[in-house]
Amino acid sequence: MEQHASATPEPCFDSSDSLTVEVRPKAVREAISILRNRQETITHAWTLAHRLDGLEEIAEEEAPDQTPIDIDSLLGFLLFLEETAKRHLNCPEIVLTPTGQIRAEWGDVSSRFFAVRFIGLEDAQFVLIAPDPANPRKTVRASTSCALESVMRLAEPYRVNEWIQDPDGR
Amino acid sequence: MEDDSIPDRDHVARYCRGGSIRIDGKVSGVAFQLRPGEEYLSVDWLEFLNQESRESQIARLRPILERRLKVGAKAQIAVLNVGEAKRAVRSECPDGREVDFRHKPLKDAPSHSGIFGCAHGEDLISDLLARIISQTFPAKAVSGVQG
Numbered sequence: 001m002e003q004h005a006s007a008t009p010e011p012c013f014d015s016s017d018s019l020t021v022e023v024r025p026k027a028v029r030e031a032i033s034i035l036r037n038r039q040e041t042i043t044h045a046w047t048l049a050h051r052l053d054g055l056e057e058i059a060e061e062e063a064p065d066q067t068p069i070d071i072d073s074l075l076g077f078l079l080f081l082e083e084t085a086k087r088h089l090n091c092p093e094i095v096l097t098p099t100g101q102i103r104a105e106w107g108d109v110s111s112r113f114f115a116v117r118f119i120g121l122e123d124a125q126f127v128l129i130a131p132d133p134a135n136p137r138k139t140v141r142a143s144t145s146c147a148l149e150s151v152m153r154l155a156e157p158y159r160v161n162e163w164i165q166d167p168d169g170r
Numbered sequence: 171m172e173d174d175s176i177p178d179r180d181h182v183a184r185y186c187r188g189g190s191i192r193i194d195g196k197v198s199g200v201a202f203q204l205r206p207g208e209e210y211l212s213v214d215w216l217e218f219l220n221q222e223s224r225e226s227q228i229a230r231l232r233p234i235l236e237r238r239l240k241v242g243a244k245a246q247i248a249v250l251n252v253g254e255a256k257r258a259v260r261s262e263c264p265d266g267r268e269v270d271f272r273h274k275p276l277k278d279a280p281s282h283s284g285i286f287g288c289a290h291g292e293d294l295i296s297d298l299l300a301r302i303i304s305q306t307f308p309a310k311a312v313s314g315v316q317g
Contacts, residue, residue, distance in 0.1 A: 051193065058188035062242040066187050095198040096189030098205040105198060109301040115199070117293060127199075127293045141262055143294035 044091040067100035076118035176271040178253030182213035188244030199297030210284035245309035
């Protein structure tokens with residue numbers, strides 16, 4: 001289904017403001033299930049959903065030292081996937097912070113690296129290690145917080161797109 | 171002794187939760203993020219355990235970790251050299267951060283120590299520490315192997 005160039009896709013994932021503590025684990029499973037069923041529009045949806053299932057199991061096993069997946073962070077991640085769907089990003093590594101936030105990582109810290117931590121539905125923090133666009137022999141190492149919708153735009157000058165996107169658009 | 175700095179030539183081990191281990195087996199920088207309320211990153215001073223090899227140090231460390239943590243099947247123990255960690259953070263952190271490794275013995279964990287100088291939300295420093303991991307070991311002993 002084609003979208004009009006100027007239309008903003010309706011988000012599939014709603015705010016979790018109304019969720020009580022008791023229903024949040026169920027909400028996490030439901031959100032993962034929604035992601036799994038988005039294979040037609042979100043590249044790697046099934047792989048990412050499978051990984052999130054695994055992280056949920058790990059969090060259960062290591063509780064209370066590991067906080068369960070934070071539903072707001074998960075929803076922020078899913079919104080990010082929706083917004084970047086047309087970029088066909090390579091499948092990121094997904095890990096869980098001590099507080100249950102989702103972090104997506106591309107590349108390797110020893111060379112080129114881009115990682116986004118989803119703080120909630122609206123905010124993110126990213127780390128960028130990449131050649132300096134003005135002098136590729138030098139390396140930029142930066143970390144900043146921003147609005148979720150600004151992540152890719154802020155990373156663009158560092159040509160992150162060139163190595164985190166699938167060139168064949170798969 | 172409490173608050174003694176650990177020599178640069180020595181090594182520390184960081185317990186890395188299962189959720190911090192990537193699918194490719196590498197340890198993510200999230201393994202070096204502070205939990206709410208933490209003042210420093212907990213590690214264990216390996217040379218303090220007074221064992222002959224790295225493997226025996228880790229074997230000695232495992233039950234110590236099991237006493238104070240819920241060790242998961244996917245969790246790992248990451249080894250870092252103190253001097254290398256300090257140099258990496260100082261040279262690659264934009265503000266030239268100095269991190270310090272200090273002995274913070276606990277009653278049931280005399281090798282317990284801490285990495286000081288990190289702050290909450292500083293993901294870059296966490297990633298820089300993860301980059302200089304020299305070895306990793308399963309945090310749970312393999313069945314049939316003493317540890």
